[in-house]
Amino acid sequence: MLYKNIMRLLTGICIVGFVLLVLPFVMCNASGEKVVLVTGLEPFDSYSTNPSQLIAETLNGSLLYNAEIIGLILPVDFNRSVKNTIEAIEQYQPDVVISLGLAARSKVISVEKIGINLKRSPKDDGTWSFPQRIEKYGSFFRISPLRTNVIVWKIRQANIPTQQSFCAGLYVCNALFYGVLGYVKNQNINTTIGFIRVPLLQTQDPKGMPLETMVDAVEIAIQISLGYRGKGTELI
Numbered sequence: 204m205l206y207k208n209i210m211r212l213l214t215g216i217c218i219v220g221f222v223l224l225v226l227p228f229v230m231c232n233a234s235g236e237k238v239v240l241v242t243g244l245e246p247f248d249s250y251s252t253n254p255s256q257l258i259a260e261t262l263n264g265s266l267l268y269n270a271e272i273i274g275l276i277l278p279v280d281f282n283r284s285v286k287n288t289i290e291a292i293e294q295y296q297p298d299v300v301i302s303l304g305l306a307a308r309s310k311v312i313s314v315e316k317i318g319i320n321l322k323r324s325p326k327d328d329g330t331w332s333f334p335q336r337i338e339k340y341g342s343f344f345r346i347s348p349l350r351t352n353v354i355v356w357k358i359r360q361a362n363i364p365t366q367q368s369f370c371a372g373l374y375v376c377n378a379l380f381y382g383v384l385g386y387v388k389n390q391n392i393n394t395t396i397g398f399i400r401v402p403l404l405q406t407q408d409p410k411g412m413p414l415e416t417m418v419d420a421v422e423i424a425i426q427i428s429l430g431y432r433g434k435g436t437e438l439i
Contacts, residue, residue, distance in 0.1 A: 237268075238273060238297040239299045240292065241273070242276070243256040243260070244276070244376075250403075254417055275288070275291050277379070284382075299396075301425060303398075304371070304399075306402060311365050311366050312417070312420045314366070314397075315371045318371065319344060319373070319377055345384040357423050358420045371398055395428060
């Protein structure tokens with residue numbers, strides 16, 4: 204009799220534990236609310252402020268186009284930026300991921316289309332290392348499924364200088380874009396990946412862009428991105 208009571212107690216504990224474990228996911232799916240993950244990068248090099256971080260922080264917790272926006276700040280590190288983003292995708296299961304980075308020499312919003320299987324790192328003497336592959340056996344190009352041309356067109360309609368770009372550099376921005384595109388495709392996850400690079404702020408460069416304008420551009424990109432879903436393609 205004592206044995207049966209103990210087994211019943213253990214069974215009850217297991218059932219309660221299982222319910223507590225899956226309940227958040229069930230509630231999330233039942234709500235039907237979409238989720239957009241927006242990542243920004245920390246300051247690096249001589250830039251004490253990274254506009255991409257400020258944009259992600261500004262949008263974090265907001266509700267846009269019936270989607271909850273989750274902002275995440277990433278380290279400027281080849282491996283940890285990808286690792287942290289993948290962990291966030293697994294945790295929040297977003298419909299769309301828009302990663303942001305800084306293009307300090309640009310004066311416009313750059314909507315990226317392609318992640319390239321190359322990277323290079325800054326050296327102590329101020330020069331850069333020779334480019335090397337990010338993934339030894341990975342495809343050379345990974346292409347975002349986002350309608351970047353539509354995003355650029357819509358942002359321009361808001362009188363915000365923008366361009367479609369086919370190279371996000373060879374530093375962390377590109378490595379993050381390339382790595383996350385590969386993860387989503389390899390895991391067959393229905394999350395759409397995009398990347399946008401932004402210029403310096405006007406407070407950093409007289410020819411820079413106001414933070415509010417950058418936020419407006421990213422919000423437009425989110426709106427368009429929610430309408431186009433896919434995992435992207437690989438070439439070569």
